[in-house]
Amino acid sequence: MFIPAxxxxxxxxxxxxxxxxxxxxDLKPGDRLPSEKExxxxxxxSKASLREAFRALEALGxxxxxxxxxxxxxxxxxxxxxxxxxxxxxxxFQNPAIHEFTELRSFIEPAAAEIAARKASPKDIRELEQNxxxxxxxxxxxxxxxxxxxxxxxxxxxxxxxxxxxxxxxSLKNAIVNIxxxxxxxxxxxxxxxxxxxxxVEALRNxxxxxxxxxxxxxxxEVDEMMTACCDAEKPFVA
Amino acid sequence: MFIPAxxxxxxxxxxxxxxxxxxxxDLKPGDRLPSEKExxxxxxxSKASLREAFRALEALGxxxxxxxxxxxxxxxxxxxxxxxxxxxxxxxFQNPAIHEFTELRSFIEPAAAEIAARKASPKDIRELEQNxxxxxxxxxxxxxxxxxxxxxxxxxxxxxxxxxxxxxxxSLKNAIVNIxxxxxxxxxxxxxxxxxxxxxVEALRNxxxxxxxxxxxxxxxEVDEMMTACCDAEKPFVA
DNA sequence: AAATATTAAAACATCTGATGTTTTAATATT
DNA sequence: AATATTAAAACATCAGATGTTTTAATATTT
Numbered sequence: 001m002f003i004p005a006x007x008x009x010x011x012x013x014x015x016x017x018x019x020x021x022x023x024x025x026d027l028k029p030g031d032r033l034p035s036e037k038e039x040x041x042x043x044x045x046s047k048a049s050l051r052e053a054f055r056a057l058e059a060l061g062x063x064x065x066x067x068x069x070x071x072x073x074x075x076x077x078x079x080x081x082x083x084x085x086x087x088x089x090x091x092x093f094q095n096p097a098i099h100e101f102t103e104l105r106s107f108i109e110p111a112a113a114e115i116a117a118r119k120a121s122p123k124d125i126r127e128l129e130q131n132x133x134x135x136x137x138x139x140x141x142x143x144x145x146x147x148x149x150x151x152x153x154x155x156x157x158x159x160x161x162x163x164x165x166x167x168x169x170x171s172l173k174n175a176i177v178n179i180x181x182x183x184x185x186x187x188x189x190x191x192x193x194x195x196x197x198x199x200x201v202e203a204l205r206n207x208x209x210x211x212x213x214x215x216x217x218x219x220x221x222e223v224d225e226m227m228t229a230c231c232d233a234e235k236p237f238v239a
Numbered sequence: 240m241f242i243p244a245x246x247x248x249x250x251x252x253x254x255x256x257x258x259x260x261x262x263x264x265d266l267k268p269g270d271r272l273p274s275e276k277e278x279x280x281x282x283x284x285s286k287a288s289l290r291e292a293f294r295a296l297e298a299l300g301x302x303x304x305x306x307x308x309x310x311x312x313x314x315x316x317x318x319x320x321x322x323x324x325x326x327x328x329x330x331x332f333q334n335p336a337i338h339e340f341t342e343l344r345s346f347i348e349p350a351a352a353e354i355a356a357r358k359a360s361p362k363d364i365r366e367l368e369q370n371x372x373x374x375x376x377x378x379x380x381x382x383x384x385x386x387x388x389x390x391x392x393x394x395x396x397x398x399x400x401x402x403x404x405x406x407x408x409x410s411l412k413n414a415i416v417n418i419x420x421x422x423x424x425x426x427x428x429x430x431x432x433x434x435x436x437x438x439x440v441e442a443l444r445n446x447x448x449x450x451x452x453x454x455x456x457x458x459x460x461e462v463d464e465m466m467t468a469c470c471d472a473e474k475p476f477v478a
Numbered sequence: 479a480a481a482t483a484t485t486a487a488a489a490c491a492t493c494t495g496a497t498g499t500t501t502t503a504a505t506a507t508t
Numbered sequence: 509a510a511t512a513t514t515a516a517a518a519c520a521t522c523a524g525a526t527g528t529t530t531t532a533a534t535a536t537t538t
Contacts, residue, residue, distance in 0.1 A: 010521075011294055023331055035489060046522045048287055051491085052294040055250055059295035060328055067490045068530025083329035089299055090322035092262055094402050104347070104403045111346040163333050164343045168407060249492075274518060285493045290520085306519045307501025 010045050014053035022062055022075055033063075033073040061086070084171050091175045098231065101176050102224035108169060109153065110217040116159035117204050117212035124159050128201045131155065135194050144185040144193075146177045152197055156204075156216075183230045192222060249284050253292035256282075261301055261314055272302075272312040300325070323410050330414045337470065340415050341463035345456055347408060348392065352439060352455035355398035356448040363398050367440045370394065374433050383424040383432075385416045391436055395443075395455075422469045431461060 021027045033039055040050045054073055057063035061082035065073045116124075135148045150173050157169040196219035203212035260266045272278055279289045293312055296302035300321035304312045355363075374387045389412050396408040435458035442451035 009519095015298070019328075023328075029332070037489085048290075048523090049521065051287075052291055052520095055291040055295045056298035059254070059298040060325060062328060065490070066530085067528075069486095069488045070531055071489050071529080073490095077332040078329040080329075083326065086299060086325040086329075087322065089258075089262075089301060090317040090319075090325075090406075091403070093268070093316040094406075096401075096403050100401045100403050103399075103401050104407065107350040107404070108343070108346045160342075162335075162339045162342050164330070164335050164339050164411070165346070167329075167333075168343065172403070248490095276518085287494090288492065291491095304519070305501085306499075308515095308517045309502055310500080310518050312519095 009052075010049040011052035011056060014043055014045070014050060015056045018053070018057060019060070019062060027075045029075050029077045031075045033075070035072060039073075080167070080170075083167070084174055087171050088175055088178065091171075092179060095179065098176075098180055098224060098227050101172055101180070102220060105169075105172055105220050106217055108165060109156075109220055110213040112157050112160050112162075112165055112169065113200060113204075113216035114209040114213035116156045117207060117209040119161065120159050120204050120207075124155070125201070125205055128152070128155055128204065132194070132197060132201055135197065139190055139194060140187070142187070144190045149193060149197075150174070150177065156200070180227065180231075183227060185226070185230060189226050189230075192226065193219075196222060248291075249288040250291035250295060253282055253284070253289060254295045257292070257296055258299070258301060266314045268314050268316045270314045272314070274311060278312075319406070319409075322406070323413055326410050327414055327417065330410075331418060334418065337415075337419055337463060337466050340411055340419070341459060344408075344411055344459050347404060348395075348459055349452040349456040351396050351399050351401075351404055351408065352443075353448040353452035355395045356443050356446055356451035358400065359398050359443050359446075363394070364440070364444055367391070367394055367443065371433070371436060371440055374436065378429055378433060379426070381426070383429045388432060389413070389416065395439070419466065419470075422466060424465070424469060428465050428469075431465065432458075435461060 018027070018033075027033075034042065036047050036050055040047045043050060054063060054065050057073075058065060061078035062076065063073055064076045065071070120128075131148055131152050135145075135152070138145050138148065150170075153173055154166070154170055157166040160166070196215065199215045200212060200219065203209075203215055257266070257272075266272075273281065275286050275289055279286045282289060293302060293304050296312075297304060300317035301315065302312050303315045304310070359367075370387055370391050374384075374391070377384050377387065389409075392412055393405070393409055396405040399405070435454065438454045439451060439458065442448075442454055
């Protein structure tokens with residue numbers, strides 16, 4: 001019925017105005033806003049209020065303020081890092097169960113893998129093979145390394161050429177790694193992941209979309225089982 | 240190789256510290272930080288710098304600062320609205336093609352619909368039928384209404400009980416509506432959407448997951464075609 | 479002439495302290 | 509008991525002083 005009453009802070013007002021100008025196309029990435037002094041006069045507010053607005057816009061990733069003679073406030077495209085970080089703030093509080101991550105991943109990643117099997121270039125395949133090789137080398141180095149795993153899934157996602165798909169897969173992986181993770185995953189886990197990755201690349205190399213899809217689904221479910229088992233065993237979380 | 244050099248602004252430092260305290264569990268939603276005066280002394284910075292940090296944390300949705308005697312800075316859970324808005328900032332610049340939206344949706348929504356057909360409670364179905372009824376009433380009222388459409392897809396997503404799925408579907412819909420939208424979609428479009436929704440609810444009512452999935456996929460592809468055609472025709476965008 | 483060092487200015491960064499506004503809780507009044 | 513008043517806590521805003529960074533222009537050296 002009613003909409004939550006808004007803040008009437010001057011800085012919010014300025015944030016809204018500038019954000020709208022950006023989303024409305026009046027301000028474009030690279031554009032420089034007038035200096036603090038000028039802009040505060042234009043808005044009819046103090047420098048302090050304007051600066052508070054700048055800090056908010058920077059947090060959103062819409063602005064970058066640089067010091068120095070050729071400095072100032074520049075409009076920027078929101079970068080991936082900022083977007084993922086801001087999304088993470090939300091997911092953190094949702095604290096989804098592993099099966100929620102798994103379910104969503106099982107919708108997206110097998111489908112993406114299927115498409116990747118059709119689209120992958122020789123270079124794509126080479127990069128994935130490199131990833132496998134690096135993973136293999138780390139296999140008996142003890143703890144599970146998330147970096148190469150994250151990279152593996154990222155590469156496959158990016159073969160689809162769909163930036164939204166890529167972003168979601170990345171963000172999910174990132175969130176799992178940062179929230180659920182640091183479960184003490186043993187070497188058996190690493191090996192299973194490696195074997196699954198191998199089968200997926202194999203299917204990709206064979207240009208076999210259906211197998212690629214199936215193997216990815218199997219991989220995701222297998223990881224789910226292992227992580228869930230690990231959680232249930234109440235192995236220590238390391239924040 | 241190298242990581243982009245970071246700002247060394249005092250406010251960023253404070254933002255990082257407080258964000259980490261929240262994500263690390265030292266600060267929980269509802270907790271009140273010390274007053275500006277106290278905190279600025281603890282950090283050894285001026286009130287102005289602290290306030291800049293507060294504005295950034297508010298933009299991230301992690302803090303809510305209230306005026307008045309019982310006011311102060313309170314830790315908050317990032318709410319859906321903030322998360323969607325922040326994600327939108329990113330998607331806006333990516334400006335994905337309609338087919339990118341469609342592709343991702345076609346991964347998620349049919350799968351969600353399939354699950355919804357298994358899980359839907361009588362209440363869920365009643366609400367969807369209400370949505371249909373309202374949509375029907377607006378059918379010949381002229382322009383396409385996004386509200387009920389958005390609600391329809393949201394309801395189905397939420398039946399899955401998976402908050403991540405729900406969030407992604409919501410956010411995609413929201414982004415389409417705000418970026419691509421305001422294409423001049425004609426009544427034929429509205430009718431096709433309505434018919435598709437009807438078929439989906441029908442399948443849901445019959446507890447027929449497979450049909451539900453197929454119909455959702457068909458719906459999404461159909462909408463894609465119509466929107467693409469509308470774009471190609473270069474019908475006017477209304478910002 | 480080219481390379482290097484110096485300097486000045488533009489623009490942000492931070493601090494201080496004064497004043498205003500909001501909100502709540504305690505108190506006084508009806 | 510209900511209502512009105514008031515005081516205090518805490519944020520909101522402003523003005524202005526001072527510091528730091530960065531760049532561009534200038535001067536100096538090779």
